[in-house]
Amino acid sequence: MSTLELVNVTKAYGNTVAVDGIDLKIENNEFFCIFGPPSSGKSTILRLFLGLAHADSGRVLIGGRDVTDVPPADRDLAMVFQNLALFPHLTARQNMEFPLRERRETQAIIDARVKSVAEKLHITLLLEKFPAQLSGGERQRVAIGRALVRKPSAYLMDEPIAALDARLREEMRVELKRLQREVGHTLVYVTHDQEEAMSIADRMAIVENGRIAQIGSPDEIYNNPASRYVAELVGSPPMNFIEGSIVSGRFRASKLDLEVNLDNGLSDRDIVLGIRPEDLSLHEGGGAQGHGSNFKVYETEPLGAYSIVDIIAGDIILKAQMRGLAGLSLGQEVALRIEPGHCHAFDPINGANLLHNVMA
């Protein structure tokens, strides 16, 4: 039930700057995801909060208290790692009791906490089993339960469900979200899975080479990405990018027969146009109804409720997402329609979103 804060923190390992002057404030009781590609610095941010890494410069605050030089054991945080380490010789119940026994809680408190957390995680019937008798998913629930029995300032989780299969991961993330709401604690969650971060977070930070590329709600990040880097990382299939320039309010692609009347106030310049697959629509036959008439269907991927259709012109492939079965055949000519209001414009050099609205 605490805020967690990094104030201008830098941490390097030799020549590698893992965290580069980060300012980050995680609010009380929020479900906060730290998301980014491998080696971007996500785990180092958690380790700085935990005290397992010491900041080279800057301050670390928990609940407003400066803990930069406070040892890990005195920071009152509970941690769940990807590689769960249950004690093999203890039952699930004994594993969950462990952190409370360490804190010399009374048996009555231990019993009550384990009972309540086991019920929330639906593991009551597993409590007398040993880790070797549990499935991977069950073991992970016990590991999460062991963190939840305590009532620390905040819970920190580093890819806690990455090792589970896809179906179980989906189930677990819904449960984690529900649990966090019920328990009402600050939860910091590191993941490299954009869908997981988008579905679970109240707010998220996108990390880029040891820096924060953007902080916001999943909705803000998806609809108003600060840069091409962020736009590329969230959303599946990813956003399409088309190089070109703006001339008198019209976008003209440089390597495609494609024009869009953007009318977004940008003056004449080179840009990279960004358009999400769901904002592209395809129409049979070429011709005047679309913005570009020389596309052909290259690949279709029917996924039940929707289909992904790859279209090609020259050596440029764009992805469109359509409801249901696309009803298009390979090689067929299609016209492309782009909703100008859904277009993003990025700087070709530094990737900044030229239309980015800074949210309050």
Ligand SMILES: Nc1ncnc2c1ncn2[C@@H]1O[C@H](COP(=O)(O)OP(=O)(O)OP(=O)(O)O)[C@@H](O)[C@H]1O
């Ligand atoms: N103990 C360490 N010693 C040396 N270099 C380290 C250490 N810990 C992290 N690094 C380096 O710091 C950078 C950031 O690592 P970090 O583990 O924070 O990234 P990450 O985003 O969590 O990556 P992943 O998703 O792969 O776990 C990487 O280049 C990594 O090699």
